[in-house]
Amino acid sequence: xxxxxxxxxxxxxxxxxxxxxxxxxxxxxxxxxxxxxxxxxxxxxxxxxxxxxxxxxxxxxxxxxxxxxxxxxxxxxxxxxxxxxxxxxxxxxxxxxxxxxxxxxxxxxxxxxxxxxxxxxxxxxxxx
Amino acid sequence: xxxxxxxxxxxxxxxxxxxxxxxxxxxxxxxxxxxxxxxxxxxxxxxxxxxxxxxxxxxxxxxxxxxxxxxxxxxxxxxxxxxxxxxxxxxxxxxxxxxxxxxxxxxxxxxxxxxxxxxxxxxxxxxxxxxxxxxxxxxxxxxxxxxxxxxxxxxxxxxxxxxxxxxxxxxxxxxxxxxxxxxxxxxxxxxxxxxxxxxxxxxxxxxxxxxxxxxxxxxxxxxxxxxxxxxxxxxxxxxxxxxxxxxxxxxxxxxxxxxxxxxxxxxxxxxxxxxxxxxxxxxxxxxxxxxxxxxxxxxxxxxxxxxx
Numbered sequence: 001x002x003x004x005x006x007x008x009x010x011x012x013x014x015x016x017x018x019x020x021x022x023x024x025x026x027x028x029x030x031x032x033x034x035x036x037x038x039x040x041x042x043x044x045x046x047x048x049x050x051x052x053x054x055x056x057x058x059x060x061x062x063x064x065x066x067x068x069x070x071x072x073x074x075x076x077x078x079x080x081x082x083x084x085x086x087x088x089x090x091x092x093x094x095x096x097x098x099x100x101x102x103x104x105x106x107x108x109x110x111x112x113x114x115x116x117x118x119x120x121x122x123x124x125x126x127x128x
Numbered sequence: 129x130x131x132x133x134x135x136x137x138x139x140x141x142x143x144x145x146x147x148x149x150x151x152x153x154x155x156x157x158x159x160x161x162x163x164x165x166x167x168x169x170x171x172x173x174x175x176x177x178x179x180x181x182x183x184x185x186x187x188x189x190x191x192x193x194x195x196x197x198x199x200x201x202x203x204x205x206x207x208x209x210x211x212x213x214x215x216x217x218x219x220x221x222x223x224x225x226x227x228x229x230x231x232x233x234x235x236x237x238x239x240x241x242x243x244x245x246x247x248x249x250x251x252x253x254x255x256x257x258x259x260x261x262x263x264x265x266x267x268x269x270x271x272x273x274x275x276x277x278x279x280x281x282x283x284x285x286x287x288x289x290x291x292x293x294x295x296x297x298x299x300x301x302x303x304x305x306x307x308x309x310x311x312x313x314x315x316x317x318x319x320x321x322x323x324x325x326x327x328x329x330x331x332x333x334x335x336x337x338x339x340x341x342x343x344x345x346x347x348x349x350x351x352x353x354x355x356x357x358x359x360x361x362x363x364x365x366x367x368x369x370x371x372x373x374x375x376x377x378x379x380x381x382x383x384x385x386x387x388x389x390x391x392x393x394x395x396x397x398x399x400x401x402x403x404x405x406x407x408x409x410x411x412x413x414x415x416x417x418x419x420x421x422x423x424x425x426x427x428x429x430x431x432x433x434x435x436x
Contacts, residue, residue, distance in 0.1 A: 097257050119233055
């Protein structure tokens with residue numbers, strides 16, 4: 001329908017795709033000095049980026065921004081605090097292992113929970 | 129009758145492989161791996177092609193089957209029939225539990241929620257310190273079968289994998305041709321209309337998810353036996369992606385596509401890796417070209433020629 005209005009959709013999509021890639025490249029410039037640069041450095045970010053988009057609500061820029069902050073906090077705090085938290089209930093050695101894996105899992109648990117309760121994400125894009 | 133011609137040809141080719149020059153150790157190992165991954169791909173096809181549910185967490189089913197072997201091996205239970213039953217049961221139950229939540233969603237949300245459960249399984253596996261944690265677990269030996277060690281024999285294992293692959297393939301086709309499969313297809317095409325006809329798609333889709341999980345568990349159990357080593361990387365999301373790619377490259381129209389996709393990816397990968405260390409430079413563009421120009425997947429090539 002949009003094509004009938006005289007918009008070249010292929011070109012539009014190409015430009016949007018290119019613009020997204022440019023922003024990702026910019027993020028890479030920012031990340032390189034503080035993370036280790038290696039061929040697989042995008043893998044973990046890729047999956048987390050998907051998680052952010054789904055939690056925030058697909059198509060919602062405000063949602064992506066807020067969800068990125070939420071996911072970042074859950075991920076970092078989970079990894080650093082979970083092992084200590086687990087020591088309240090468990091012996092030190094299992095606490096470290098259980099805590100570490102729970103910390104990594106926390107983001108995905110949050111996503112599963114949010115999708116189960118609010119399938120359209122936390123901040124759904126307004127229609128129209 | 130004609131739709132059985134391709135599968136029979138492939139079956140005959142795989143059955144003849146050990147006797148027409150592929151009988152060396154590495155070739156047999158490779159073929160066994162390819163057939164086991166084909167089995168997993170067929171079970172994923174049941175979801176993607178049959179029910180229209182694109183799952184990015186199928187490696188978890190494989191991993192649960194593999195870890196069933198590890199945990200039972202650690203407990204000195206090595207009877208293959210018992211291990212297989214436990215592996216299938218555990219994977220199907222996991223699929224049933226996670227599916228109860230996941231199947232309520234669809235589209236991108238289904239992909240993401242299956243990915244979430246897959247990642248949870250992955251991190252659980254890497255925290256199992258008693259079974260090697262991140263480093264994995266090396267099996268002492270393959271499972272025995274009815275008390276005998278014939279799974280150690282390469283040719284016997286080859287035909288075991290082939291037989292199970294054929295059984296899984298037939299089961300999937302029979303399932304899709306049955307009333308159950310028709311409801312799945314109806315729900316895929318138009319969920320609202322399926323509901324209006326009086327079917328509850330949720331129950332059918334959840335059952336399909338559990339069946340696919342069970343088959344995935346069986347494949348995982350075989351994979352653990354083929355490599356005699358299990359690591360959390362069995363459950364990594366990249367492997368789920370690989371399986372999905374096998375199904376799509378082969379063609380989602382039929383389970384035969386999944387088999388062809390799995391076999392060709394494993395074999396071409398190996399062949400290219402032998403030619404050059406930079407094989408990914410060739411493999412990547414090949415996959416892109418295949419997706420761009422083979423709309424029906426590899427299994428759709430004969431039909432393309434027939435149309436001319």
